[in-house]
Amino acid sequence: MESEKLQLSDFPDFFTPDMLSAVLPVSKSTLYRALRQGTIPCLRVGKRFILSRTHLERWLEEGLCKKGV
Numbered sequence: 001m002e003s004e005k006l007q008l009s010d011f012p013d014f015f016t017p018d019m020l021s022a023v024l025p026v027s028k029s030t031l032y033r034a035l036r037q038g039t040i041p042c043l044r045v046g047k048r049f050i051l052s053r054t055h056l057e058r059w060l061e062e063g064l065c066k067k068g069v
Contacts, residue, residue: 008060011053017042020051 006022017035021028034040035049041059043050 008053008057013053015051015053017049017051020056 008023011019011023017031018028021031024031026034031040032049035042041052041055043052
């Protein structure tokens with residue numbers, strides 16, 4: 001039986017980087033580095049990163065448009 005792939009649209013409005021790592025094909029260390037550098041849009045609350053599905057979807061769409069995909 002094939003497991004169902006998790007998609008960004010399945011996520012709640014706000015979620016953690018650990019949840020995002022289930023969707024993106026990058027290691028957790030690469031993901032956290034991108035969050036710390038501001039490459040991936042997020043909110044920072046203390047030491048925690050909170051991701052917004054809406055902002056992340058917009059960021060992905062803009063990135064794809066820039067590459068002409």
